[in-house]
Amino acid sequence: MNEDIKTxxxxxxxxxxIGLLNRISAIFQRRHIxxxxxxxxxxxxxxxxxxxxxxxxxxxxxxxxxxQIEKQVETIKAYYHTNEETIFTESCMFKIKSxxxxxxxxxxxxxxxxxxxIITVNKEFFVLEKxxxxxxxxxxxxxxxxxxxxxxxRSGRIAVTKDEMKITExxxxxxxx
Amino acid sequence: MKTQTINNKQExxxxxxxxxxxxxxxxxLIAEGxxxxxxxxxGAIMPVYDELYKFQDxxxxxxxxxxxxxxxxxxxxxxxxxKVGVAMATSGPGATNLITGIADAQIDSTPLVCIxxxxxxxxxxxxxxxxxxxxxxxxxxxxWNCQVTAAEDIPDAIAKAFYIARSGRPGPVLVDITKDAQVxxxxxxxxxxxxxxxxxxxxxxxxxxxxxxAELINNAKKPMIVWGQGVILGQAEDELKAVIEKAGIPAAWxxxxxxxxxxxxxxxxxxxxxxGNYAPxxxxxxxxxxxxxxxxxxxxxTGRLDxxxxxxxxxxxxxxxxxxxxxxxxxxxxxxxxxxxxxxLLEALNQNSHEAWLQExxxxxxxxxxxxxxxxxxxxxxxxxMGEVLKQINIESKGNAAIVSDVGQHxxxxxxxxxxxxxxxxxxxxxxxxxxxxxxxxIGAKMAAPNREVVAIIGDGGYQMNIxxxxxxxxxxxxxxxxVLNNEFLGMVRQWQQLFFDKRYASTEMTxxxxxxxxxxxxxxxxxxxxxxxxxxxxxxxxxxxxxxxxEVCVEKEDNVFPMIPSGASVSDIRLS
Numbered sequence: 001m002n003e004d005i006k007t008x009x010x011x012x013x014x015x016x017x018i019g020l021l022n023r024i025s026a027i028f029q030r031r032h033i034x035x036x037x038x039x040x041x042x043x044x045x046x047x048x049x050x051x052x053x054x055x056x057x058x059x060x061x062x063x064x065x066x067x068q069i070e071k072q073v074e075t076i077k078a079y080y081h082t083n084e085e086t087i088f089t090e091s092c093m094f095k096i097k098s099x100x101x102x103x104x105x106x107x108x109x110x111x112x113x114x115x116x117x118i119i120t121v122n123k124e125f126f127v128l129e130k131x132x133x134x135x136x137x138x139x140x141x142x143x144x145x146x147x148x149x150x151x152x153x154r155s156g157r158i159a160v161t162k163d164e165m166k167i168t169e170x171x172x173x174x175x176x177x
Numbered sequence: 178m179k180t181q182t183i184n185n186k187q188e189x190x191x192x193x194x195x196x197x198x199x200x201x202x203x204x205x206l207i208a209e210g211x212x213x214x215x216x217x218x219x220g221a222i223m224p225v226y227d228e229l230y231k232f233q234d235x236x237x238x239x240x241x242x243x244x245x246x247x248x249x250x251x252x253x254x255x256x257x258x259x260k261v262g263v264a265m266a267t268s269g270p271g272a273t274n275l276i277t278g279i280a281d282a283q284i285d286s287t288p289l290v291c292i293x294x295x296x297x298x299x300x301x302x303x304x305x306x307x308x309x310x311x312x313x314x315x316x317x318x319x320x321w322n323c324q325v326t327a328a329e330d331i332p333d334a335i336a337k338a339f340y341i342a343r344s345g346r347p348g349p350v351l352v353d354i355t356k357d358a359q360v361x362x363x364x365x366x367x368x369x370x371x372x373x374x375x376x377x378x379x380x381x382x383x384x385x386x387x388x389x390x391a392e393l394i395n396n397a398k399k400p401m402i403v404w405g406q407g408v409i410l411g412q413a414e415d416e417l418k419a420v421i422e423k424a425g426i427p428a429a430w431x432x433x434x435x436x437x438x439x440x441x442x443x444x445x446x447x448x449x450x451x452x453g454n455y456a457p458x459x460x461x462x463x464x465x466x467x468x469x470x471x472x473x474x475x476x477x478x479t480g481r482l483d484x485x486x487x488x489x490x491x492x493x494x495x496x497x498x499x500x501x502x503x504x505x506x507x508x509x510x511x512x513x514x515x516x517x518x519x520x521x522l523l524e525a526l527n528q529n530s531h532e533a534w535l536q537e538x539x540x541x542x543x544x545x546x547x548x549x550x551x552x553x554x555x556x557x558x559x560x561x562x563m564g565e566v567l568k569q570i571n572i573e574s575k576g577n578a579a580i581v582s583d584v585g586q587h588x589x590x591x592x593x594x595x596x597x598x599x600x601x602x603x604x605x606x607x608x609x610x611x612x613x614x615x616x617x618x619x620i621g622a623k624m625a626a627p628n629r630e631v632v633a634i635i636g637d638g639g640y641q642m643n644i645x646x647x648x649x650x651x652x653x654x655x656x657x658x659x660x661v662l663n664n665e666f667l668g669m670v671r672q673w674q675q676l677f678f679d680k681r682y683a684s685t686e687m688t689x690x691x692x693x694x695x696x697x698x699x700x701x702x703x704x705x706x707x708x709x710x711x712x713x714x715x716x717x718x719x720x721x722x723x724x725x726x727x728x729e730v731c732v733e734k735e736d737n738v739f740p741m742i743p744s745g746a747s748v749s750d751i752r753l754s
Contacts (some may be wrong), residue, residue, distance in 0.1 A: 026316060074373075
């Protein structure tokens with residue numbers, strides 16, 4: 001029985017620990033699973049970190065991976081979700097020659113129509129920032145590429161889930177033990 | 178890297194005292210009840226050794242001859258006692274030499290705390306003398322690890338290390354401590370760790386899962402149990418025995434589960450796996466309910482997965498949620514501590530017996546006896562077999578010895594034929610298959626259980642991987658018995674070369690030294706046996722000896738271990754020859 005490969009967003013709540021990134025990435029490396037993106041930040045709870053990891057795999061394997069991640073001592077809880085179960089976005093930046101902004105009126109239209117923000121402008125260059133789905137960012141990159149991009153960078157996915165992840169309850173339960 | 182002990186529940190143990198970090202390390206070990214540790218000094222750990230010198234009336238440091246020996250000795254100590262084994266080493270090569278033992282402890286769930294010295298914190302990352310990133314190196318093979326760079330973090334790090342090593346599914350933990358943290362003074366107060374908020378070591382057993390398991394078992398016509406080390410680690414031997422007896426279920430064991438139930442128990446049907454017994458392997462694919470308890474469906478146990486117990490409903494008892502459905506899809510998972518969950522299962526089971534089903538196992542045993550066991554234990558040929566050596570050891574030790582085996586043919590023979598009356602008696606490297614394990618592990622086992630007979634069974638290959646530990650036996654006067662079954666080959670690899678590589682014996686033949694003379698060099702009494710008529714007396718003399726004793730038995734060079742499930746084959750394809 002061949003299971004479909006799907007995109008899963010793995011959310012991991014952890015103690016704030018330097019070594020944990022190593023432990024978590026090793027779980028993927030050992031199994032030859034490519035990480036599409038990995039983002040780590042503060043979570044909604046003070047002192048608790050949140051990893052958002054995007055992978056393409058079968059649901060069976062996503063389940064196994066999540067339990068291997070949860071097995072790590074400093075992991076509080078890990079979940080996996082499909083795209084439909086999350087609200088997600090990526091962010092990107094473009095550095096472009098300033099002269100183009102004035103020479104090519106088309107660029108100004110692209111900026112307006114794509115809901116892109118100008119972060120800074122100086123004599124040499126200006127910087128654009130845009131958040132959105134991958135296809136929106138890709139289409140913007142194609143449009144701007146025609147005029148020449150000095151630098152382009154895109155972040156990993158960040159996501160929140162539609163259902164609840166009861167981390168606060170888990171931590172309260174521990175403190176009341 | 179700060180440890181997250183702020184979140185831990187702790188209890189007050191001692192009053193505050195101003196001492197150095199290194200004294201704090203030793204006092205922390207004593208507070209955790211450590212009486213023996215194994216290790217090797219060096220530059221980055223010297224302040225701690227200076228304190229061990231001062232505290233030698235309270236804690237006994239055993240100088241091994243290699244850090245790998247220290248790690249395996251600590252494992253042997255832990256495996257026979259159920260307590261946490263402790264190993265210590267300096268930075269750099271000292272620390273990396275521990276790694277094989279740590280990896281072995283990780284895959285075999287052995288509680289270990291390893292303490293390594295590290296260069297001064299201001300030198301970290303500068304490629305200083307004997308600096309290595311041991312936290313990075315040990316990460317994939319430890320349950321938890323951390324680096325301490327400040328003296329005041331030492332007690333909490335060690336408290337957390339012991340708690341994590343021993344709780345839940347046990348495992349090895351490494352604490353790396355920089356030299357500046359060792360020499361700095363601070364106000365010491367030791368509080369034992371009672372919990373880590375991100376870590377739930379023992380999932381609660383659900384009554385619904387127990388009920389579902391009991392219903393399957395109560396209605397089963399051909400139930401079979403396969404238990405593993407989880408029963409020993411959970412101290413659930415009595416509960417397992419009660420379950421087996423109440424429901425009348427034939428029960429087999431994995432290599433690390435051996436000895437949890439005495440060999441002579443009528444429902445003990447032997448070992449599963451590649452060189453396990455004929456009946457339990459074949460019956461795995463005939464039973465209607467397979468009850469796996471504290472075992473992890475290792476590939477050496479299951480053989481080909483898509484032909485493993487497909488006809489059976491599978492119940493899996495385990496403490497580790499990551500093991501459920503990892504290799505084999507199960508029908509009823511039962512999470513929790515084995516002692517608690519088997520106790521609950523016992524309540525829910527009906528009194529039962531399966532005489533006809535049990536008879537099928539006996540019939541298959543008779544076939545295995547005729548085709549394999551008889552020739553192993555009472556050979557008609559001239560050459561000595563490994564099996565008859567084990568038989569003599571059983572006779573002389575009356576099945577009460579702890580058998581510490583290395584890795585290879587002799588290990589399979591030892592596990593197949595040793596009589597076990599007492600639990601925690603089969604100490605061997607199961608998951609990692611570490612040659613060189615047995616000699617140092619036997620040292621640790623004997624020191625942890627001085628009243629028990631400890632017999633190391635080792636091949637001529639593995640013996641030479643940590644033969645330097647004879648020096649530890651000599652210096653510490655450890656009355657461990659060493660049996661080398663010498664076939665002048667790396668026997669298991671040679672067996673595979675014979676069966677699967679057309680007898681091309683690439684680099685498996687060994688020209689060996691005079692092992693008895695080597696033992697005598699360490700003042701260890703020794704004897705070499707080459708003839709059958711000498712064997713019984715030699716084993717008798719060895720077991721009767723009050724001191725360490727070395728026995729070399731020159732066995733048939735090209736014997737094979739059977740039964741055998743060839744690699745990648747199904748358990749049903751088990752071969753008797």
